[in-house]
Amino acid sequence: MNAGSVPEAKLLLPGLRVLDLSGNLAGIYAGRLLVDSGAEVSRPADLLVELGDPGTGRNPAVELDLLALMQRGVHKVALDDLEGMLDIVDLVIESDAMDLDRSSLLARRPDLVLVTITDFGLTGPLGGQRSGSALRQAISGSTYWRGMPDAAPVMAGGEVEQFFAGTYAMAVALASLRRAREIGVGDHLDVSVTEAANLGLTTFGATHASLSGALGTKFPSRSVQVPAVEQTSDGWVGLCAISARQRQDLMCIIGRPDLADAEEIAYSGAAAPNTGAMREALQEWAADMTTETVADLASAIRVPVSPIGTGATLIENEQLKSREFFHLEADGALGVAPAFRFRAAPVQAKAGVVGTPTANRPLDGWKVVDLTAWWAGPVSTQVLAMLGADVVKVESGAKPDGMRLSFVDDPTRERWWEFGPVYYAVNTDKRGVAIDLTTERGKELLTEMVLQADLLVENFTPRVLESLGLDWDRIHAQNPGLVTVRMAAFGHDGPWRDRTGFAQTIEQASGLAWTTGHPDGPPLSPRGVCDPLAGLHAAFAATAAVLHRESTGKGGTVELSMLETAVHATIGQVLSHRRTGEAPQRLGNGAAGGILQNVYRASGADAWVALSAVEADHWREMVRLVDLTALIDGDWGDQNRREAHREEIERAMTKWIGQESAENVRDALCRVGIPAAVVLGAGEVPAHEQFVHRKFFETIEHRIAGTHPVPGPPIRSSTRTHGWLGTPAPVLGEHTDEVLRDWLDLDPKQTAALRMEGVTADAPHTLTKGS
Structure with a gap:
């Protein structure tokens, strides 16, 4: 790795003054994008951040490494300096980490762009509440459709929705800054990480459900794409075939031309009676070959393919090395190139x-x-x-x-x-x-x-x-x-x-697939998030570059x-391996560090409940509600004590939840303050009270395809007088x-x-x- 050099991207936003008051990963990443583009970003030195688990395993030392990398170039300021800074900055990024009087600030600074990023947004029945990734994804419709039909649905690993929300927020914020500079009208952008999860992790499942006549149901059903991640003689390899030609060529090269003309190959979304046969044929074909051989054969017929990236392998990835994506900072810390x-x-x-x-x-x-x-x-x-x-x-x-x-x-x-x-x-x-x-x-x-x-x-x-x-x-x-x-x-x-590479290929190469899936199963592609993640980085960069042109003429x-934008979201895995010598593993819907987070089967047909007990008080309420006192004596606020009894706790929770309907379990947990939700199918999401309140889905009338719901951006704007x-x-x-x-x-x-x-x-x- 070479020493880092100043990239030309730093030319884009010189003079932009930003105050970061956020306490979540989305806000921290938003600040990173701005620093990489030349903005002057300041932040209180001791302001805490809740990172979740973006590949760090909640290891405190790795979390500090990640925060240091994300905040390199950010100016640290004292709390006493904030009042004066609020009068001169152009943009403020915040969450619920500080008690900020937003109304007074915006009245005092009508030209200010204020970005607030929280789990559910500030308004609605869930407005202002905290949650974990399992809960956000369950409500968004992401979890239900991912995984094998006969197994528990599984969320996407790595807190990827946080990176998605932070990037979307900054793409819109730059446009708002343009308006503020020209006509003096600022904005308050209220960003929901859960709405970002729907946009990035469901492949527009609600719109698909409506076009298919299945709105209001759990459509689309749970599945794993074929081809997907296959085990080779020396590891794992990811395959992706989006077009009919790609799938037909792949079936021929594995020696199954009889499957090449199957209807499900020709059209995505059609009934798939031969899916099982395809999966078995692919598994048998890949098992006796090395990852490199499979990659060479698939590349020769232009089928997207990649070895599965992990925290242990990304830093040696030949493409990233050739582009000098990683470098060492002057103090020996790991650095990464900007996302563009x-x-x-x-x-x-x-x-x-x-x-x-x-x-x-x-x-x-x-x-x-x-x-x-x-x-x-x-x-x-x-x-x-x-x-x-x-x-x-x-x-x-x-x-x-x-x-x-x-x-x-x-x-x-x-x-x-x-x-x-x-x-x-x-x-x-x-x-x-x-x-x-x-x-x-x-x-x-x-x-x-x-x-x-x-x-x-x-x-x-x-x-x-x-x-x-x-x-x-x-x-x-x-x-x-x-x-x-x-x-x-x-x-x-x-x-x-x-x-050739599609979103699934990038997920497989970047490490996102490595941390998605059940611990005893293969890595799974999150199913598309790297496409919109890259697209939002492009929207941010495009807006920054045109603003630069407007001010300089150049x-x-x-x-x-796309690979590099995704690795920005998985850099925690690299830091974890660099610090501990171990790559983070798949946790299914669980979480490291003594946090009770999971998806449980409730009574009824394919009914599931997600919960995220992220605070000590949540645990204490769980003890009383589920009667777990027989399992452990002492203080349930002790993380190590909880972790030592995780298996017994999980068995007790599974038994208790399995006897009740998903709705009854959710209501019982929420009554005592434990964040919980029914796992929704994408077709059910538009009717959820939180999305209805925030008018997240908008009705679009198309003269050929008809009228259907489409999600807008995960943002409410104080200046927007109508839908987006x-x-x-x-x-x-x-x-x-x-x-x-x-x-x-x-x-x-x-x-x-x-x-x-x-x-x-x-x-x-x-x-x-x-x-």
Whole structure:
């Protein structure tokens, strides 16, 4: 590892003054993003942080290492200095760690952006309450659908929803800061970590349930994807096949061509009678080979693949080493590179704000060319769109966004490609064009649009953008103010640069899969969170880069590796191994350090209850409620005493809960102050009183796919006078003529000629009913 150097990303937010008063991991990570972007972040020296367990095993020494890494570059201040600082800072990040008079502060500082990050948000029946990860994920709909149908559902490990919430908060906060600087209107952003868990960990399960006619049920049912994580002769390897072609090629290479044409391979979400046979065939194929051999064979047919990363292996990962992701600080501590890279354009454009922010739309005036597909890229541009940017999503009739074709339950329906739930949910507020980029005229139109744009976002594999004629030097010479955001699975250099990777691949490579799953079972992919996690980092970086352009006149390129954004969320595992010599292990729904956290089966069909007894008082109430006094004498507030009797306690809890309905158990626990919840299926989540109160789900009316609930951002805003989401995801090619008129001044005759020539389209060329 090399000594760290100052990255160019530090140029983005100089002069931004931030006060961090947070007491949770989400707030600490939000501060880390800002420091890495050049902001001046200050924090009280002795303010405590509740980290949960992001791979640290709740080892106090490892937790201190993680806090030191997260807060490197943060200025420590005395409590006596806070009052004066509140009068001069631009942004305050807080949770419930301090008794802050928010109303008085905002009245005194109407231009201030205040971000409050708590478990459930500040309002609603659960507002202001504390919980653990098991509870947040149970309520969000994340836990129920993960795991084998005949086993207990399992939450995603590593507190990943905290990183998701912190990144989302900062992406929106930067837009609010733009508005505050221009028109003096600040904001109070009330962020819910539980809502972030729904957005990042359910793959829009509620929208999928509604499109499938299953809203109000536990849809989707519990499952483990096929292919998934397989055991090899020397370890574990992760496989991921999203497209029908990938799954068909994989079945052929393992010697099971008889499964290659199965219906469940062709369409995600269809009935899967052969799933068991596929799983067995994959297990048998991988068992006699090394991880490296499986990776080589899968890579050869462009099936996403990765060895399973752990705290013991990440620091030696060849891709991370080649990109110098890890380094040693001057004091010998482990350091990591920022979550993204920035390279400023050598030519300066005219500085100045583009458009005029309004109270509801802080990014008004920004023009964005969206060349993204699937989930990671589209979520970044969705954030920009809902904040007011004019985002134009570019597809083609020959190659529509792959998410249109995924998780579709009825591929025989008329215009079935408009019913993809993830596409439906993550492309709201955009305009859509369909331009054939294999034609010279199509490439010319795209280039003309880019030359008009403030921002270009793409998540192609490396070299694709250049093949479209959009090489960095040429485009920035003609449009020096352009900000380009380039997302790739593993980055644009290094030995893995040309590998294909989806969210599951990144989860497998980064360590997120390693800490997800039951202790006696295989690692499990959390099921998609690395896509939106990377996308939100891209939205944050894109906004920071355009703000930098508005103040300096210099555009530039943001380059982001999905793997590196994910490893920021698993760095606790690396620090744990570095400190103790051991990699953290899977705990199922449990927690280390004497905390009673788990998911228990209640009476009734597939009914489960989650609880998180995180404080000593919770334990004392549990003793009385469940009558555990026979198991242990003495003080139940003693963590070591509780840990020593964990097995007996778990047996007693399992017996007691198994005799009652999930609702009765939840009510009994909550009456005595023990945080508990029924484990919800994603289709049940929109009816939960907390989400209803906060209007988290918004109703979207799509002219083809119908009216369905879509989650908004996990944020309530003091300036937002209506919901966050506006127009539905565009029908393929819906706005082609309109955008070509607005951006390029083409008249109706010209756009009609493009359609006749096949340069533009309003339907896929090869996907017809039943195909």
